[in-house]
Amino acid sequence: MTLKKQALIKDKAFVDGQWISATDEFSVTNPYDGSELVKVADLSPEQVTSAIGAAHKAFSGWKNKTAGERSELLMKWYQLMMDNQQALGELLTEEQGKPLAEAKGEIAYGASFVKWFAEEALRVYGDTIPGPSPDNRIMVLKQPVGVVTAITPWNFPNAMIARKAAAALAAGCTFVVKPASETPLSALAMAELAHQAGIPAGVFNVVTSTDSKGVGKVLTQDDRVRKFTFTGSTEVGKTLIKQCADTVKKVSMELGGNAPFMVFDDADLDAAVEGLMASKFRNAGQTCICANRVLVQDSVYDAFKAKLLERVKVLEMGNGLDDGVTIGPLINSAALEKVAKLVKDSVAQGAKIEVGGEPADDESLFFEPTVLSNVGPDMPLSCNEIFGPVVPLIPFKDEKQAIELANDTDFGLASYFYARDIGRIWRVSEGLDYGIVGVNEGAISNAAAPFGGMKQSGFGREGSKYGLDDYLEIKYLALGGLG
Ligand SMILES: NC(=O)c1ccc[n+]([C@@H]2O[C@H](COP(=O)([O-])OP(=O)(O)OC[C@H]3O[C@@H](n4cnc5c(N)ncnc54)[C@H](O)[C@@H]3O)[C@@H](O)[C@H]2O)c1
Numbered sequence: 001m002t003l004k005k006q007a008l009i010k011d012k013a014f015v016d017g018q019w020i021s022a023t024d025e026f027s028v029t030n031p032y033d034g035s036e037l038v039k040v041a042d043l044s045p046e047q048v049t050s051a052i053g054a055a056h057k058a059f060s061g062w063k064n065k066t067a068g069e070r071s072e073l074l075m076k077w078y079q080l081m082m083d084n085q086q087a088l089g090e091l092l093t094e095e096q097g098k099p100l101a102e103a104k105g106e107i108a109y110g111a112s113f114v115k116w117f118a119e120e121a122l123r124v125y126g127d128t129i130p131g132p133s134p135d136n137r138i139m140v141l142k143q144p145v146g147v148v149t150a151i152t153p154w155n156f157p158n159a160m161i162a163r164k165a166a167a168a169l170a171a172g173c174t175f176v177v178k179p180a181s182e183t184p185l186s187a188l189a190m191a192e193l194a195h196q197a198g199i200p201a202g203v204f205n206v207v208t209s210t211d212s213k214g215v216g217k218v219l220t221q222d223d224r225v226r227k228f229t230f231t232g233s234t235e236v237g238k239t240l241i242k243q244c245a246d247t248v249k250k251v252s253m254e255l256g257g258n259a260p261f262m263v264f265d266d267a268d269l270d271a272a273v274e275g276l277m278a279s280k281f282r283n284a285g286q287t288c289i290c291a292n293r294v295l296v297q298d299s300v301y302d303a304f305k306a307k308l309l310e311r312v313k314v315l316e317m318g319n320g321l322d323d324g325v326t327i328g329p330l331i332n333s334a335a336l337e338k339v340a341k342l343v344k345d346s347v348a349q350g351a352k353i354e355v356g357g358e359p360a361d362d363e364s365l366f367f368e369p370t371v372l373s374n375v376g377p378d379m380p381l382s383c384n385e386i387f388g389p390v391v392p393l394i395p396f397k398d399e400k401q402a403i404e405l406a407n408d409t410d411f412g413l414a415s416y417f418y419a420r421d422i423g424r425i426w427r428v429s430e431g432l433d434y435g436i437v438g439v440n441e442g443a444i445s446n447a448a449a450p451f452g453g454m455k456q457s458g459f460g461r462e463g464s465k466y467g468l469d470d471y472l473e474i475k476y477l478a479l480g481g482l483g
Pocket residue numbers: 151152153154155156160178179180181212213215216217231232233234236237239240253254255256257287288289385413
């Protein structure tokens with residue numbers, strides 16, 4: 001069923017199957033021009049506690065549905081998302097800024113997790129294990145952990161929620177999410193479609209609030225919550241992990257990144273350029289898996305740079321709703337200032353701007369698509385997650401140095417390299433300390449694959465057959481007296 005976009009724009013939180021208001025409201029704006037889209041209910045921590053109560057109340061009914069019943073409801077949710085891909089995409093572009101083609105792609109990507117886990121819901125298998133004696137048997141049950149709470153970021157306001165909620169609901173858990181206050185509309189539209197799919201009250205709840213810290217404490221410290229999952233910065237993730245400790249919650253963290261993108265002398269340079277364009281400039285560089293450091297072997301450095309500059313120079317900034325626009329605005333002024341400072345400070349240390357290098361103008365949130373050469377591994381652009389459309393080119397001499405440079409970071413989420421020698425492909429793939437390695441591939445996001453990081457990029461995996469594990473308890477039955 002296709003809805004008009006207006007029917008999907010919600011200004012209240014969704015709790016226990018009801019749209020609820022609050023004493024205060026906050027404004028949601030379009031980052032393209034700063035215009036206000038809508039004012040949304042600004043829930044208090046007390047109201048979020050009530051949302052947890054609703055999820056707690058709904059848990060028994062939801063976990064006692066059959067796997068087939070949960071699967072059917074998730075599949076209906078999936079279909080409604082796809083039926084409304086255009087309207088959901090437009091809504092996402094307006095609140096987040098990414099080009100409409102990317103936004104519609106995100107809707108399909110988020111929906112693919114709902115479909116994937118609708119199918120995985122039917123495969124929550126246990127074990128029978130040979131017993132220690134003739135009258136004993138060992139059995140393993142897998143059961144839903146219970147109430148799950150989540151906090152998600154603004155850069156993928158649909159998919160980061162779908163990736164968590166679909167797994168949680170498939171496992172039989174109930175779910176309360178606080179989306180980023182920059183981009184709550186996509187989450188609220190998802191709630192409307194969950195309701196229309198017939199997902200019962202209290203199973204999927206969206207709490208909107210600007211009180212991140214106060215609401216975060218509720219979502220991480222309420223003892224009725226058995227699992228907390230977060231996607232966002234490493235700094236905030238560390239705080240939230242600590243807040244979960246007192247009630248010993250299961251925790252999963254999808255945090256920051258600093259992805260190396262390596263081009264070896266045996267790479268297909270045209271393919272490497274296309275792979276870099278796909279990875280780096282998606283969402284104007286505002287993704288956790290964007291190529292962040294581009295390491296190019298000396299002998300192909302100039303040829304690769306020339307090919308890259310040709311592609312970057314034709315990128316088009318503008319309103320994401322307009323045809324042909326490939327680069328949207330950054331999310332806010334703080335993000336723009338951060339990117340500009342990283343570039344300025346790196347230039348001051350010797351980096352050379354080949355194209356771009358500045359905010360597009362004095363009023364908007366656009367940063368010019370940028371390439372810098374002669375970037376050192378210790379410069380600010382190399383040591384920080386850029387989160388903008390900026391490519392730092394870093395030369396390297398050999399494979400050993402490339403791997404050392406790539407691993408020289410506290411992060412371990414995504415990495416990429418282009419090479420064609422099979423021995424090199426195995427050596428480099430096994431030598432990289434990252435949860436994800438793109439080999440001759442710059443587009444790595446897929447619901448069938450285990451997404452997640454190592455080191456300070458977090459722990460847990462989302463998507464794939466592994467994605468349900470974080471939402472299940474393993475129960476061991478020791479069966480005696482069977483002789
Ligand atoms: N690993 C992944 O899958 C993934 C995906 C997207 C973004 N990220 C990371 O997220 C960061 C960018 O997103 P962001 O700016 O929204 O991150 P952020 O950590 O600032 O915010 C993420 C969410 O946490 C909330 N929040 C902020 N401070 C909080 C606090 N003290 N207590 C509770 N909640 C709090 C925010 O309101 C938002 O909803 C980048 O580092 C990026 O790499 C990682």
